[in-house]
Amino acid sequence: MNSKFEGQACFHCGLDVPKGTLFIADINGTAQPMCCPGCKAVAETIVSSGLEHYYKYRQGDSVAIPELSGTDLPTNVQDELQLYDNNTIQKAFVISLQDDLKEATLVIEGITCAACVWLLEHHLVKQSGVEQASVNLTNHRARIRWHDDTIQLSQIMAAIYHVGYKGHPYHPDKEEQLLELEKKRAFRRLGVAGLGMMQVMMMSIALYAGALQGIEDKFETFIRWTSLIIATPVLLYSARPFFIAAIRDIKSRYLSMDVPVSIAVGGAYLASAWATITQSGEVYFDSVTMFTFFLLIGRYLEMQARHRTGRAGNALLNLIPASAIRIREGNETLIPATELNIDDIILVKPGHTIPADGIIIEGYSSIDESALTGEYLPINKTIGDSVASGTINVESPVQLKVTDVGADTKLSAIVRLLERAQEEKPAVAKIADKVASYFVASVLLTAAIVSLFWWSIDPQNAFWITLSVLVVTCPCALSLATPTALTAATGTLRQHGLLITRGHVLESLATATHIIFDKTGTLTEGNLSLKSTQLCSDLDTQTVLGIAAALEAHSEHPIAKAFHKYQTQTAKALNVELGQGLEGTIEGVSYRIGKPEYSSALCQQQLTYKDAPDLDGQWLLLCGTQSPLAWFCLNDQIRKDTPRTLAILRRLGLNVQMLTGDNSGAVKEVANALNIKDVISNTSPQEKLAYIQKLQSQGAKVVMVGDGINDIPVLAGAQTSIAMGSATDLAKTNADAILISSDIGRLVDAILLSRKTQSIIRQNLSWALLYNLIALPLAAMGFIAPYMAAIGMSVSSLIVVGNALRLTKLVRRNPVK
């Protein structure tokens, strides 16, 4: 019966079901394969609470929570959740509404589609005591309202765990609150401009019709006045950002696109107002409002893309735990991490993140420094060694004496290195900006010459002709040329899993010459996973995996974590031999797992790594007292689509390189498997940065793809940086783009689309310039009637927008020969 599910993917999370394991869950009467007890437990919870519709509606697979290994949560997770019931800690993010009614906002990890939102909302509301739960698909935040005397916050968070997600308290800092306000303000501006535009358009149709077939003066004057009344708030409220930016740019002696936009909008409005009051000339209120509305749409979409990452602020905070255990005169007290002082003594339990830099004064343990160094195997530390905040204590409790807090910590030092790298970042030449500043200068110059000229021969008409020059050359098409193309391309890429957060990415991707990858977590999956199991006794695979998982259950070591999801029973009398392995008893029988030399000593044999089934990968041996039981092979696997992606990237003419802090044999193995010739290994964050700066000084345009905190300086220093979706928040915030889908093949789509975007921008700019070159002389000579100018402007803008819309489809990839 095992063969039925052989080689299938897990029904819940979509990962491959490891060879020789069998977990089955009953979903809607059909047996479905599961990769681990964790997925099985989640699937069963979903079905038993009557929410199996989830599987029908979801798009893509769910994300598995590695910590979950059965129906009960592991104790360290439970302890952590208990912390959130503490009033001191709740103060930061929980609001008390009434006596016992509380409300909090949580950030939920693992949401991939609308079905996740549906599942979470329904599951949470079913918990007794939860009054309301609404989950936001856009920013992954859940707002939950509950009765504190019926259910505790920790129980709600455990319920979230049970359906396969993870919740963190959300407490926005000042900067984030400001961003939220800015976003709402921008949206209100857009709405006012839109409503105003529609009304003014209606009025102008009457005026145009009147111009063609005659209109009584009193009606014309009345309609002009109403247009003026409606256009005024659009100008004063909606178009304000353009004026502010233009004034700032003029002060810093730099001609940006905002300057001609402001002159055109402001000039056209003032002239129209003048015409309305004096009942002379022409009015351009329709152009003023339409132009404002179109430009605001572009800006709004651009801003939304920028905000989507939940910028800055919280990123650094997320690494540092919200609470710390302080020891004073023998008493342990739980305090918020922000209240720590230098020389405080703190206790850090295994599995917890270290809240401040310090020196170990009691105990020894291994510390996972992957957040700082990218190295995923923990490092052993003992009394007198210093540990850094943001790293994770893996094995046993230690007491620390705090040496640095807040801005003085090592983590903050990396952030400073990052800031420096950003300042030194080579600027990407923006065609549009260059074109804009020449264009602005020439338009202003022409307008000045034209007005002087007409002033000397016909002072009466000078003002109106100068104005028509400014309006006709109104840089509608020109200023829409770039933003529309960028917005369309950004939107397309976002739909396909690449989130662009900085404006220059599409330009710099198109001109890139080098693409440099980090190894762990970028080209590879970034964690050890069980690759295969080799039996050497008559026990079946599930039994030996169960034994191994029971032994490894309480260890947070990356090797142990690979087994966690198979746990079905518990072991007693556990004994850890640092760097060797573990020994424990299950139902009275002793077992050992670890290095072959260590394990085989239990059954009086002498096996070494040479006796493993093959020499690739990392082999562990499980032994009973009688004989060896099984070999397990662990490996950090190369992502499925990496080889194909690299091949296409090379064909596109990019120089593919690998830059890694690792210096183990794995580097060579990965390089060979992927056929990468340029490999720079064993580098520190500083050396990585220096390497790409050297490349860039030789004229290379570098794209850096990475994930860890150790990659952050190099991400900041490269012309374009792309962070993986699984990257640390800090890396994500500082990258120019984020690969949300784990499919690195999307990089190819991005490069192809960015090249197409460049050509479309060029077409748009050429068209806009051509239009202006034709219209400008005509206007300067006084040949252009206002309605002609309005039609010409709208048509040229529509052509530009239509051309940009061609970017809403991905460029087809040619298969590799």
Next chain:
Amino acid sequence: MEIIFILIPIAIILLGFAVWAFFWSVNSGQYDDLDSPAHSILFDDDDHLIPDEAKQSKAHSPRD
């Protein structure tokens, strides 16, 4: 056509209401999540609301 001297001011007043309603909806967070409501209407988790006789019988679904 003198009627427009009344109709247009009325239109402007209505426009004022529209702007006020729009501001209110933005400020009360109606535009915060534009993605999930579009999907949630498609989740037919209303099985218990459909009368039994109106339900489509699974046995008769023509598949082959």
